Amino acid sequence: MTHPEPSPATRKFQKELNAGTVSFVLLGVLSHATEPLYGYQIAKQLETGSEDVTMMKQGALYPVLRSLEKNGLLASRVEPSLSGPPRRYYEITETGREAFAQWTTIWHHNTRFVDAVLKGSYHV
Amino acid sequence: MTHPEPSPATRKFQKELNAGTVSFVLLGVLSHATEPLYGYQIAKQLETGSEDVTMMKQGALYPVLRSLEKNGLLASRVEPSLSGPPRRYYEITETGREAFAQWTTIWHHNTRFVDAVLKGSYHV
Numbered sequence: 001m002t003h004p005e006p007s008p009a010t011r012k013f014q015k016e017l018n019a020g021t022v023s024f025v026l027l028g029v030l031s032h033a034t035e036p037l038y039g040y041q042i043a044k045q046l047e048t049g050s051e052d053v054t055m056m057k058q059g060a061l062y063p064v065l066r067s068l069e070k071n072g073l074l075a076s077r078v079e080p081s082l083s084g085p086p087r088r089y090y091e092i093t094e095t096g097r098e099a100f101a102q103w104t105t106i107w108h109h110n111t112r113f114v115d116a117v118l119k120g121s122y123h124v
Numbered sequence: 125m126t127h128p129e130p131s132p133a134t135r136k137f138q139k140e141l142n143a144g145t146v147s148f149v150l151l152g153v154l155s156h157a158t159e160p161l162y163g164y165q166i167a168k169q170l171e172t173g174s175e176d177v178t179m180m181k182q183g184a185l186y187p188v189l190r191s192l193e194k195n196g197l198l199a200s201r202v203e204p205s206l207s208g209p210p211r212r213y214y215e216i217t218e219t220g221r222e223a224f225a226q227w228t229t230i231w232h233h234n235t236r237f238v239d240a241v242l243k244g245s246y247h248v
Contacts, residue, residue: 007219009195010226013144017234020140025241032242046241071133095131102134110141111235117149117170118156 022064024107027073027092027100036077036089039065065090073099146188148231151197151216151224160201160213163189189214197223 006014029045030037037045042065043058068074073096078086092100130138153169154161161169166189167182192198197220202210216224 006226007195007223009192009197009223010230012195013147013223013227014230016140016144016147017230019143020137021234021238023137023140025238028238028242068133071131073133099131099133099137102130103137106134106138106141107238110145114145114149114152114231118152 022060023068024103026061026064026068027096027103030074030090030092031097031100033091036091038087038089042090068096072096146184147192148224148227150185150188150192151220151227154198154214154216155221155224157215160215162211162213166214192220196220 025046026042029042033045039058039061043061046061065074065076069076069090072093074090075093076088076090078088081087149170150166153166157169163182163185167185170185189198189200193200193214197217198214199217200212200214202212205211
């Protein structure tokens with residue numbers, strides 16, 4: 001029928017993994033953007049990047065965007081919109097670019113570490 | 125001189141990334157082990173897998189091992205040791221094997237997602 005419900009331990013793992021991932025990809029999208037983007041545009045970029053559009057629901061992005069701005073990695077401004085409520089546009093700051101460079105190094109290091117351990121442990 | 129101190133945001137990112145990673149690699153090491161392992165042996169496996177032995181300090185493993193056992197993914201028993209205090213040996217449970225299979229899928233999915241977004245976002 002359907003997939004079995006993930007166990008609490010699996011949900012915890014997914015949640016932990018997501019926590020770091022969401023900040024990283026948001027920073028990545030904005031570090032490559034050529035102009036400030038608002039939430040829906042950012043969410044669209046994430047969909048483009050993945051077949052699994054449900055992975056990162058748009059509503060889940062806003063707290064992370066706010067947190068990144070609070071830490072000085074993003075800056076935002078609100079602009080009126082003709083088609084609805086005002087939109088908050090985000091762009092990356094210089095601090096954000098430095099953080100993204102560091103995080104990219106950390107990300108690749110972490111991925112290599114996991115690959116190496118999982119490969120190495122076959123010989124235990 | 126030395127590397128600059130990582131910013132609070134970078135420390136938070138590293139911490140979030142580590143949270144999921146540690147559980148995953150511990151489960152991976154024990155899923156491939158042919159016999160129960162105690163903490164020091166597990167830490168050794170992690171060193172083998174990586175040039176960076178400081179990434180996962182031995183002391184940081186114990187709370188995660190306990191948490192995995194509490195969730196039924198690992199089982200442990202204490203055995204006396206000739207050379208020191210008794211040792212707690214860990215092995216993976218059937219539930220743990222199922223979780224590791226799921227986590228491996230989640231891990232690869234997450235890695236592909238990040239790669240795709242970062243690649244895609246170059247064209248923003």
